[in-house]
Amino acid sequence: MTDAASALAPDVRVLPRQRPEAARINIVGLTRSQLQAALIAAGTPEKQARMRVGQVWQWVYHWGLRDFAAMSNLAKDYRALLAQHFEIVLPEVVTRQLSDDGTRKYLVRVAGGHEVEVVYIPEEDRGTLCISSQVGCTLSCTFCHTGTQMLVRNLTAGEIVGQVMLARDDLGEWPERGAPKDETRLISNVVLMGMGEPLYNFENVRDAMKVVMDNEGIALGRRRITLSTSGVVPEIARTATEIGCLLAVSFHATTDEVRDTLVPINRKWNIATLLDALRAYPGLSNSERITFEYVMLEGVNDSKEDAYRLVALLQGIPAKVNLIPFNEWPGAPFKRSSGNRIHAFADIIHNAGYASPIRTPRGEDIMAACGQLKSATERGRRSRAEIAAEAGQEPPPRVARRPDAPDLH
Template sequence: MTATAPITQDVLTLPRKLPEGGKVNIVGLTRDQLRAALIEKGTPEKQAKMRLGQVWQWVYHWGLRDFAGMTNLAKDYRAFLDEHFTIELPEVVTRQISADGTRKYLVRIAGGHEVETVYIPEKDRGTLCISSQVGCTLTCSFCHTGTQKLVRNLTAGEIVGQVMLARDDLGEWPVPGAPKDETRLVSNVVLMGMGEPLYNFENVRDAMQVVMDNEGLTLSRRRITLSTSGVVPEIARAAEEIGCLLAVSFHATTDEVRDKLVPINKRWNIETLLNELREYPRLSNSERITFEYVMLKGVNDSDADARRLVKLISGIPAKINLIPFNEWPGAPYERSDWERIEAFADIVYKAGYASPIRTPRGEDIMAACGQLKSATERARKSSREIAAEAGL
């Protein structure tokens, strides 16, 4: 198996403590980290476990943002919490709602940077697509997000905060005293937004520990999918330390084509990636791996590609998500014809693999897969260019 030494990048990650006046933001701290912070600020060690459980429930089960409302805590302890801690989420700058009900949030984080989060409602579930980095380092040629330069990693709090702000917008927090409602509007989380999650491993891991905790947001690991372009040395680590479902941005059946579509393939090619993926279901106790395959006209959509694909993944418990290319202004590719996509899917299905064709969602608000790129950032860039040209 490939060694799992951490991947390092020269990427800024702001510290967990970004509060005014030295206050510690609770959002994104794991249980162990929050307990340690409570003790550090003066909570007696013998009380720390109980206080941790109380604060945790108020923040992550009830969605409370004000320590004064934590009514099962003594007033002096509430004042202590307010003195040393804060409960802060990223700021929602804009919210767009598609004709199909998809919601896209432009979210401002510390430093004034912006990322995008997308909520996709379906008949039997609601999927939240969250970002893990500002911009992206991978420059996949079919992906609009990849045209943005990587600025920095998101903190665990900024990742968890995306889940919480979506629940805010959807009105999903339970109401004390109201009848219990098991309906989950945010029932699934996918790390498929801006950035490569495995290049921000520690923050993603800690955030998912918070999201999966069964006394708070309570999303099971089987309701969380981490999508990677193929950061091979971190895949086994993700299985062992996160254990969620895994999706791989595959998109090609030869190294020649994948080198162009997913440049990380030049570092870890198809054979190396697949060798590592064969171990993931066993290490993570996951049922299967999802292979994401964007359908690009005349590039990767032939019958020969379909046959190569099923041969390559032979022996890996898997399903193939076929994604009609979501075109964006200036894109260098076109979407495969529908008949071609269906023919490709049929070959994969007859080989024994589920091959659903993903219905494009949120295209009218640029929220579809591969389209996440802030319109405000594009506008600002245009303004700077105009000013430069004018000599301002």
């Protein structure tokens, strides 16, 4: 070793190893108990922890605040402690589209660069936010655009709550400090009907809804939240007991033969098994009915016989049936049932004693309508066959339209 090298070597050997700074914990999505445990772990005295949870909770979820330094009822040194250990981070809004009918669609980026879509639907008496629970979907329902995308991962509770918060940001819905109290809610209802199957991400969905329903924060009542499932039977009862929200079922067919193709999860839990679970749903009553979602597909599931079969299947279940005109998307293998056929179908259901509203398509011009959501929006013009080929899969089978299927009059 040369003298110069010898002179340098000791300095090289004793250089301290750089330790990465511990990642800060995102408060968004933590339940009260989780937040309390995290505050204690960060140095909050246990006797103060419950009070601190309440203070931080109100700043984040009632006022929509993102800066610890502005939490004025906390001591300055405690605000510094929070900033050292925690952060308040929402998913990133990549694009925002506004439909001619006032519907807003957000393309939202979450951790890992993945994207989901969120839709806000304003109506005269309510404002409904449709949120996603997964990046992509594992169910491959053949009428659903999201089903053309493979499941990437579950969303975290924070990413689910964050969708509600970013929509409130965009709508300017957070209350102003010092202003008179205003009970007007632009987001009065939340539906878990976006991308993904919520019951395949049960724990994160449950924790997120606990945050959204908490009375000292966003404060949406449990009956203002509807969870839609394609029929994950083992988790259905848990929805009532651990979340308590309203339940909707993506039903769409009256025979196992047709539902096996439209909603492939039916091959695992068929119609009879699903209906048995729904009849046993805790708390089921006429005031808390199960909503059956039924997309109207020309010549596939919209016959007079289908309508009467559906009435028979619903026996013993307090229910209403939402009839959804099929919202077409590029490469879709189905067509929307005619208006005459949809109304005649609705009349049969209604005359049997069940509410049968026909959903008005919203946001079709920006691909924000039911069944049209897809995170990889740049792939929206591709056919199902092209998407399947890219994934190295066979395209899903088409459901044949019945020959000579007459209109219902």
